[in-house]
Amino acid sequence: MDFRELERIVVEFRDARSWKKYHTPKNLAISAVVELGELFEHFQWLSDEEILEAVKNPQKKEEVADEIADVIIYLVLLAHELGIDLDEAVGRKIRKNEAKYPLPGD
Amino acid sequence: MDFRELERIVVEFRDARSWKKYHTPKNLAISAVVELGELFEHFQWLSDEEILEAVKNPQKKEEVADEIADVIIYLVLLAHELGIDLDEAVGRKIRKNEAKYPLPGD
Amino acid sequence: MDFRELERIVVEFRDARSWKKYHTPKNLAISAVVELGELFEHFQWLSDEEILEAVKNPQKKEEVADEIADVIIYLVLLAHELGIDLDEAVGRKIRKNEAKYPLPGD
Amino acid sequence: MDFRELERIVVEFRDARSWKKYHTPKNLAISAVVELGELFEHFQWLSDEEILEAVKNPQKKEEVADEIADVIIYLVLLAHELGIDLDEAVGRKIRKNEAKYPLPGD
Numbered sequence: 001m002d003f004r005e006l007e008r009i010v011v012e013f014r015d016a017r018s019w020k021k022y023h024t025p026k027n028l029a030i031s032a033v034v035e036l037g038e039l040f041e042h043f044q045w046l047s048d049e050e051i052l053e054a055v056k057n058p059q060k061k062e063e064v065a066d067e068i069a070d071v072i073i074y075l076v077l078l079a080h081e082l083g084i085d086l087d088e089a090v091g092r093k094i095r096k097n098e099a100k101y102p103l104p105g106d
Numbered sequence: 107m108d109f110r111e112l113e114r115i116v117v118e119f120r121d122a123r124s125w126k127k128y129h130t131p132k133n134l135a136i137s138a139v140v141e142l143g144e145l146f147e148h149f150q151w152l153s154d155e156e157i158l159e160a161v162k163n164p165q166k167k168e169e170v171a172d173e174i175a176d177v178i179i180y181l182v183l184l185a186h187e188l189g190i191d192l193d194e195a196v197g198r199k200i201r202k203n204e205a206k207y208p209l210p211g212d
Numbered sequence: 213m214d215f216r217e218l219e220r221i222v223v224e225f226r227d228a229r230s231w232k233k234y235h236t237p238k239n240l241a242i243s244a245v246v247e248l249g250e251l252f253e254h255f256q257w258l259s260d261e262e263i264l265e266a267v268k269n270p271q272k273k274e275e276v277a278d279e280i281a282d283v284i285i286y287l288v289l290l291a292h293e294l295g296i297d298l299d300e301a302v303g304r305k306i307r308k309n310e311a312k313y314p315l316p317g318d
Numbered sequence: 319m320d321f322r323e324l325e326r327i328v329v330e331f332r333d334a335r336s337w338k339k340y341h342t343p344k345n346l347a348i349s350a351v352v353e354l355g356e357l358f359e360h361f362q363w364l365s366d367e368e369i370l371e372a373v374k375n376p377q378k379k380e381e382v383a384d385e386i387a388d389v390i391i392y393l394v395l396l397a398h399e400l401g402i403d404l405d406e407a408v409g410r411k412i413r414k415n416e417a418k419y420p421l422p423g424d
Contacts, residue, residue: 001193002108009200016209022257024154026344029146030252032177033351036142037249040135040242045234048130055188065195068185071138072196075174082161084171086178087107092168093175094115103122128363132238136358139245143355146348151340213405214320221412228421236366241358244389248354252347260342267400274410277402280393281411283350284404287386294373296383298390299319304380305387306327315334 003086007076014077028078032071039067109192113182120183134184138177145173215298219288226289240290244283251279321404325394332395346396350389357385 014020042064043051055061079086098106107115120126148170149157161167185192204212213221226232254276255263267273291298310318319327332338360382361369373379397404416424 001197006196013200013203017207025157026149026154026348027257029149029348030344031256032142033245033252034249034256036138037246037252040245040249043132043135043242044246045239045243048132051131052188055190061188061190062195062198064188065185065190065192066199066202068181068190068192069196069199072178072181072192073199075178079171079174082158082167082170084161084167084174086171086174089168089171090112090175090178091107093172093179094119096172097119101123132242133363136238136241136361137363139351139358140355140362143352143358146351146355149348150352151345151349213409218408225412225415229419237369238361238366241361244354248350255344255347260344263343264400267402273400273402274407276400277397277404277407278411278414280397280402280404281408284390284393284408285411287390291383291386294370294379294382296373296379296386298383298386301380301383302324302387302390303319305384305391306331308384309331313335 003076003090006073007080007086010073010076011080023077023081025078025081028074028081032074032078035067035070035074039064039071042067109182109196112179113186113192116179116182117186129183129187131184131187134180134187138180138184141173141176141180145170145177148173215288215302218285219292219298222285222288223292235289235293237290237293240286240293244286244290247279247282247286251276251283254279321394321408324391325398325404328391328394329398341395341399343396343399346392346399350392350396353385353388353392357382357389360385 014023042054042060046054055064076086079089120129148160148166152160161170182192185195226235254266254272258266267276288298291301332341360372360378364372373382394404397407
């Protein structure tokens with residue numbers, strides 16, 4: 001699944017439920033924090049080693065994956081509202097990072 | 107660009123710079139918050155209408171797009187560390203959402 | 213209650229339960245995000261006017277107050293771990309803000 | 319400094335600059351994330367041990383303290399807008415925590 005297909009699917013899902021009116025930039029920003037908080041709940045009080053161990057459990061891994069997916073879905077919806085093409089944006093940002101942190105041979 | 111290609115690109119970028127040692131789950135989680143904060147700086151003190159107006163400026167739009175891209179890149183790196191296939195995870199989460207919020211005819 | 217009394221109470225609470233070992237800087241930072249996400253859940257999909265209306269309900273108001281308190285408690289615990297005197301820090305930051313944004317007659 | 323004095327000071331500061339119009343619940347929530355992101359920037363890529371070492375430097379410590387203070391100031395302003403008495407709220411939340419996690423002898 002690429003960003004354009006993902007955008008199409010989540011916007012279609014949203015419009016079929018008439019939820020567009022709720023999808024203001026700030027509401028979507030706030031929703032991303034809600035989901036990020038739920039993601040972080042899985043990490044709370046665990047060391048990095050314990051987190052890596054915990055996600056070996058398939059159910060736990062799916063719960064964590066669900067939360068990461070939720071944050072991404074809200075970011076895709078936010079980008080949509082702002083008229084941002086994420087496919088282009090992510091590609092451009094990677095090229096900026098490559099220019100900012102060049103490799104010895106570059 | 108799909109999630110698997112994006113994962114491949116950002117992991118390759120990271121490994122070429124020997125940054126893997128910094129990419130623990132909690133460091134990547136904290137980095138996602140840093141970038142989210144930078145994204146939210148563009149929204150601070152603006153109404154939703156003013157945000158939508160502001161991103162009509164191509165430079166502003168690119169700045170906002172860069173920050174959304176940065177959050178997504180850290181989430182992709184986090185998913186990678188946790189062994190989560192985002193392509194699968196996002197698809198599954200969308201199907202869960204469809205089951206949770208069925209349409210009248212479903 | 214001032215910050216020093218609050219710090220004393222929450223550290224005593226923590227030590228009585230032998231939780232100090234969990235209170236690393238990054239764990240407390242992550243916990244602040246968990247609670248902020250729970251706070252934001254009360255604002256999700258509401259307009260500012262609807263939020264102000266919602267907290268007129270005493271139970272809702274207490275739920276929101278609980279989440280703000282939780283974020284503050286984790287910040288107090290984080291400051292404690294870092295050896296930061298919040299009473300001094302907040303006072304100093306207010307003076308910096310006054311210097312940064314002087315009034316016409318200042 | 320207690321929460322009521324802090325509230326009085328930051329509201330007075332705000333009103334003297336006619337900034338009340340910007341202080342909607344969602345704007346203050348978003349501002350708290352901006353400052354939390356700036357706080358987390360100081361932790362990014364450091365281990366917990368390195369963070370504790372870094373704040374031994376007085377300048378670094380003051381920078382970190384400033385960011386924690388900023389998050390707290392926005393939470394105090396948010397509580398103010400919602401009519402929440404933080405002194406009461408934090409005290410009540412601590413009593414709830416004591417009831418939720420009783421000590422053996424309690």
